[in-house]
Amino acid sequence: MAERIAVLLISLALLAGCGGPVAGTAKPVQLTDGDRAKFKEFYERLNKAGDEGASQQQKLLKDTQHPDFRQKSCDLRGATIKVEPTWSTLRMDADWAPPGEKAHPRGHVYVVAVTVTLRQEDQAIGSQIGSMHVVMLDDEVYGFAPCLGG
Template sequence: MGDRAPRAAAFAACALLLAACGSAVTGTPRPLRVTDVERELVSSYFAALNEAAGEGVSEQHELLADTQHPDFRDEDCELPNGTIKVQPTMSTLRLDPAWTPPGEDEHPRGVVLVVAVTLTAFQEGTEIGSQIGSQHVVLLNGKAYGFAPCAN
């Protein structure tokens, strides 16, 4: 019985110490995985991008302007001539919360995701190049936004 009192006192001291050192974390907790809704938004973003490419240069440029992340719209962005088709490998889709756009210090508002893609460029209907890389998509207020490939 005499053994329990020192243990209880030690436990109480540890509990008080932990309570004093603890701090509240703000924000909404979320799992460290991509949800089905997020996956569908990203998939739909690429489907719309490729559909616009099939309609023509001006249609795709208009879509790229409409889906440019609102915090990073650059009115001086000159889109490249031609269209692009992007084939995402959706099995590689993952969260990338530490990413910032090149040359920027600020993290975009929203949920940042990255996915491996095969990007093929076309001019006047002729394939002029293809490469494999990563593309970031940001989900904000239920919409997918990207970062237009500026020529300048």
């Protein structure tokens, strides 16, 4: 059991970006109210799916994976995540590419500070503060599998 928790916490650390500060200068993002609502809805849907269970959240993570990275996914091993963004930190991150990738994802890439809580059977087993990347592509919001480092 301890080994499983350790693996899940490592996945959580990867999800939250687990590196140092994100490079670049923070500047307020000039998003329309509609675009901002789409980002908020993305995280609300992710958390709601987690409340409904691991299989629901895993399906949503797969369905909302950036189209260029659909072949890359990871198994949270029955755990769920709860993501709480700090919206005042939302900014564009035009130079970012997922770890191990050379190409910038298609679309407009944004980064936001988040608190991510890993849950197993409705019990919080770890929490991490970091950053997550999301992309606005063709008027849709996409994310990246937790194992891609957000």
